[in-house]
Amino acid sequence: MKRTPHLLAIQSHVVFGHAGNSAAVFPMQRVGVNVWPLNTVQFSNHTQYGQWAGEVLAPQQIPALVEGIAAIGELGNCDAVLSGYLGSADQGRAILSGVARIKALNPKALYLCDPVMGHPEKGCIVPQEVSDFLLDEAAAMADFLCPNQLELDSFAGRKPQSLFDCLGMARALLARGPKAVLVKHLDYPGKLPEGFEMLLVTEGGSWHLRRPLLAFPRQPVGVGDLTSGLFLARVLLGDSLVAAFEFTAAAVHEVLLETQACASYELELVRAQDRIAHPRVRFEATPISL
Ligand SMILES: Nc1ncnc2c1ncn2[C@@H]1O[C@H](COP(=O)(O)OP(=O)(O)O)[C@@H](O)[C@H]1O
Ligand SMILES: Cc1ncc(COP(=O)(O)O)c(C=O)c1O
Ligand SMILES: [Mg+2]
Numbered sequence: 429m430k431r432t433p434h435l436l437a438i439q440s441h442v443v444f445g446h447a448g449n450s451a452a453v454f455p456m457q458r459v460g461v462n463v464w465p466l467n468t469v470q471f472s473n474h475t476q477y478g479q480w481a482g483e484v485l486a487p488q489q490i491p492a493l494v495e496g497i498a499a500i501g502e503l504g505n506c507d508a509v510l511s512g513y514l515g516s517a518d519q520g521r522a523i524l525s526g527v528a529r530i531k532a533l534n535p536k537a538l539y540l541c542d543p544v545m546g547h548p549e550k551g552c553i554v555p556q557e558v559s560d561f562l563l564d565e566a567a568a569m570a571d572f573l574c575p576n577q578l579e580l581d582s583f584a585g586r587k588p589q590s591l592f593d594c595l596g597m598a599r600a601l602l603a604r605g606p607k608a609v610l611v612k613h614l615d616y617p618g619k620l621p622e623g624f625e626m627l628l629v630t631e632g633g634s635w636h637l638r639r640p641l642l643a644f645p646r647q648p649v650g651v652g653d654l655t656s657g658l659f660l661a662r663v664l665l666g667d668s669l670v671a672a673f674e675f676t677a678a679a680v681h682e683v684l685l686e687t688q689a690c691a692s693y694e695l696e697l698v699r700a701q702d703r704i705a706h707p708r709v710r711f712e713a714t715p716i717s718l
Pocket of ligand 1: 550576577624639640642643644
């Protein structure tokens, strides 16, 4: 029997609704991965409500929890680490130490960094020191980096002029260390308004994918976290990077269709669970080169 992969997921938890681990853990479990959730913050709700209660996990808790798992002899069974929303730069550094510790025990373990940065125009609130940490330190250690367009712009230090420009900006990130860059959401001059586009850039090639852009009265949150989580889960389950990319696009689209049908602001993950595991739609990733 094939072994069930184990994934340490280090990102936010919200009590109500879905963002961070609260968006990604259940879908990753639903597709067949054992998830170890480590919550960087526990907030009442995601920050795009403009107000929330709760607190940030003390950074020293991260190594303490990782060592706790090592002490029971399980840390070497960790196949991958995912990091997302961080409450402080010190938390980020603690995560990188944890990744190094896990890779020493299991050299095949993968690290996916979703560089969640704050953006006034989006309403996602993250301390500035976290963005600096992600740009300067985290990208170098990541096997997979999953920025959205605004985060890709921050890495490149500029906005793109075209799709090929986005491709160049994503390819440039490979030089910092990652094996693959998944741009979860493209935005560039000339983009067709009716499409939602993504890019996958690897050492072996690059792929572009388009799915329909759905209309929402308020944009749902947690879509990026769902995207990164499902991509890593499917890679661990044995998909090629391109197959994981296509699966992720389809499963996320299914969740958005369910969410739209329910006229819900929060992602309808429970209702969409069978569609996550077995998407009915399929989007093909097409090769693209500079
Ligand atoms: N097919 C779609 N139709 C409409 N909106 C979408 C679709 N897919 C994703 N979105 C929205 O697009 C945005 C993507 O967010 P973005 O900032 O690029 O990434 P992240 O979710 O990581 O922050 C989110 O607001 C999400 O709700
Ligand atoms: C607590 C928390 N975690 C994670 C996120 C990231 O969500 P998204 O996947 O939409 O980038 C947000 C966005 O506001 C948030 O408030
Ligand atoms: Mg995000």
